[in-house]
Amino acid sequence: MLGGLRKCLMAFVTVLVCVQPSRGSRKAQEHLGAGVKLFQLERYSEAAKEFELALKVDSDLSEARYYLAVSCFNERRYPDAREQFERLLPSGYQKERVTYYLGRLDLAGGRLDSAIRRxxxxxxxxxxxxxxxxxxxxxxxxxxxxxxxxxxxxxxxxxxxxxxxxxxxxxxxxxxxxxxxxxxxxxxxxxxxxxxxxGKQELGTCRNELAAGHPDRAWAQCGPVLKTDDIDKLVAVGMLFGEFHSYDHALQAFERALTLDPESPEINYNFGFTYFQQKRYPEARKFLEAALGQRPDFFEALAVDGTVLYELRQDSAARQALERAHALRPDDEAVSRLLTQLNHESPR
Incomplete structure (x- = not known):
């Protein structure tokens, strides 16, 4: 009787041990939870450390590996991100999202056929x-x-x-x-x-600092955008700093954006327009020509290019650019005024 009871108790304890999470498993979940909180705050570097600790305790914790991979991706640690995503593939965990991120990594690395397939x-x-x-x-x-x-x-x-x-x-x-x-x-x-x-809330602080005459404080807030691959955010930051005449900071943002998308007519135009505002006309021309090479009917680029050529005393080329701009928008007063002035001036 007692022997049978003892066997039953031992079996019950064995079941409890199997069902209850181990101390190691609980520790892994604690690191995972802490990492997810940091991830949601976009503190990806700190989050990645928590996910790595979770995986040291439980290397089969797919959720931690997935979040680690995305954190590495957001930190532009692309080789690390690829390694983690590829380790997830056999498990099938978040298969479609893993495929999406691997496609993004292929595209960033110029592996176009693989990116398209994914x-x-x-x-x-x-x-x-x-x-x-x-x-x-x-x-x-x-x-x-x-x-x-x-x-x-x-x-x-x-x-x-x-x-x-x-x-x-x-x-x-x-x-x-x-x-x-x-x-x-x-x-x-x-x-x-x-x-x-x-509508970008995170740019609000930068705008307030710039409006208050504190460009360095604004850059401390928005400058970290240079560490991202978010072209749209880079352009938005560049335009904001250009609006407040903080041209050196604007150029840094546009330069980073241009390395990511060198054929963008808009980024080339923003580069050229910033140099134009600084009266650095030869540099402005280079980027305005690039913008117009990609997008010949880009009105703003034509208007600024015509003005730059006028300032460089290249009147014939200036007239051609301004006439093209005028044909696109006949009611634009600034273009009409400069074109009229150019047509009535004696050759310089």
Whole structure:
């Protein structure tokens, strides 16, 4: 009787031991929880340390590995991010999101065929993230703008406020010889981008510091954007600092953005316009020419380029640029005034 009871008790204790989480498992969960809190605050470097500690305790904790991979991605530690995402693949944990991030990593590394395959494999009724935008980007870089057009239209259909998609669609239209369609998309992109900049809460502190005459404090707040690959945020920061005549800081933001997207007419224009404001006309010309090479009917770039050429006393070239700008917007007073002045001046 007692022997049977003892066996039952031992069996019950064994079940409890199997069911209850071990001390190690609890410790892993504690590190995971702490990491997730830091992750939600966008403190990715600190979060990654917690996820690494969790994985030291429990190397099979897929959730910690996934968050570690995304943290590394957000910190631009791309080799580390790829390693963690690829280790997750066999488990099937967050399979679609892992595929999305590996596609992003392929695109950033110039592995276009692999990026396209991964993004195209995410066949869903609705996009998981913004994979259609990145698929469009990969197709344009591969020289397939016609395929990119249909993909980007789908992205806009799902997210009509994605100004990046309108901009990329405009660039695709240019490459297939549809300049009017391109300008329509560029204008929509620019309007939406203004809303984006105005609505960015994190830029509010920078704007307040700049308005108060404290550009260094503002840069301490917004300067870390240089460590990201967020082109839109970089451009927004550059435009904000340019607006308050903090040109050196603006140029730093645009320079970083241009390394990520050297063919962007908007970034080249912003670079040129900033140099124009500094009266550094030869430098301005270089970037304005690049912008117009990608987007010939870019009104703002034509207007500034015409003004720069006028200041450089290249009157014939200035007249050509201003006449093109005037044809696009006949009611623009500044362009009309400078063009009239140029036509009535004696040769200089």
């Amino acid at each position: 993004f195209e494999s995410l066949k869903r009724a609705e996009p998981l993230e913004d994979e259609l935008y990145y698929l469009g980007s990969a197709l344009i870089k591969k020289g397939e703008p016609r395929r990119a057009v249909s993909v980007l239209k789908r992205q806009i259909n799902f997210n009509p406020r994605d100004f990046r998609a309108y901009n990329l669609l405009g660039r695709a239209y240019l490459k297939i010889g549809q300049p009017k369609g391109a300008e329509r998309e560029f204008e929509e992109s620019e309007q939406l981008h203004r809303y984006y900049v105005e």
